[in-house]
Amino acid sequence: MEISPDQWIIYEWQGLKLNATIVFTWAIMAVLVLGSWSITSRLSEGETVSRWQVLLEVIVSGIRDQIADIGAGDPLRYLPFIGTLFLFIATSNLLTILPWYEPPTGSLSTTAALAICVLIAVPLFSITKRGLLAYLRSYAEPTFMMLPFNIIGELSRTLALAVRLYGNIMSGSIIVGILISIAPFFFPIIMQLLGLLTGLVQAYIFAVLAMVYIASASKTHRRDPKEAEAGGSSDEIHNPGE
Secondary structure, X not given: OOOOHHHOXXXXXXXXXXXXXXXXXXXXXXXHHHHHHHHHOOOOOOOOXXXXXXXXXXXXXXXXXXXXXXXXXXXXXXXXXXXXXHHHHHXXXXXXXXXXXXXXXHOHHHHHHHHHHHHHHHHHHHHXXXXXXXXXXXXXXXXXXXXXXXXXXXXXXXXXXXXXXXXHHHHHHXXXXXXXHHOOOHHHHHHHHHHHHHHHHHHHHHHHXXXXXXXXXXXXXXXXXXXXXXXXXXXXXXXXXX
């Protein structure tokens, strides 16, 4: 039994190896790109709307509402990045119902790449909203002595994102493989259904944590004049390492 799709070598030529992780990752990307293009190229605002358009609108509006509930400000600003994370992970996990398919999220290299994307996105979104100096200053708050701890916290939560997603998907595959060898008919079906639910939950958790990190790093001390007139309170800044 293969623990990771990295071990499944599909093609090899002069030392260059093409494993299942790369193949299935590009396959999922193709499905998402072609599927979204096919739906959005035939959008309708009339009374007759396709089922695929309704499904896409439900997904997009649901992700947008979740971003707004986290309190990140303008949801449309973060929707492309967070939505892409969720759709990629969810599609990768849901396709496990197909035979001979191994989810790329069962590879530590894939989950680490997704976590690195979040690691890069957090300062980018924060800098574009607050400025470079304000973002760098947040690492030294509440005191300059917290600088190394905040940096370690930033790196450790990235590692936690990668390991959490990898561990859940990999453990599910291992359990299904064990049950197939013990009881090849009944239990694997149940575990497969539970695996689909777990895959969606993991996609949701990953996307929400990514948005929480971005929202935490993007908040400022400064008070909006309009909020000041209305008696609103300013947002508190959170340390990136929290």
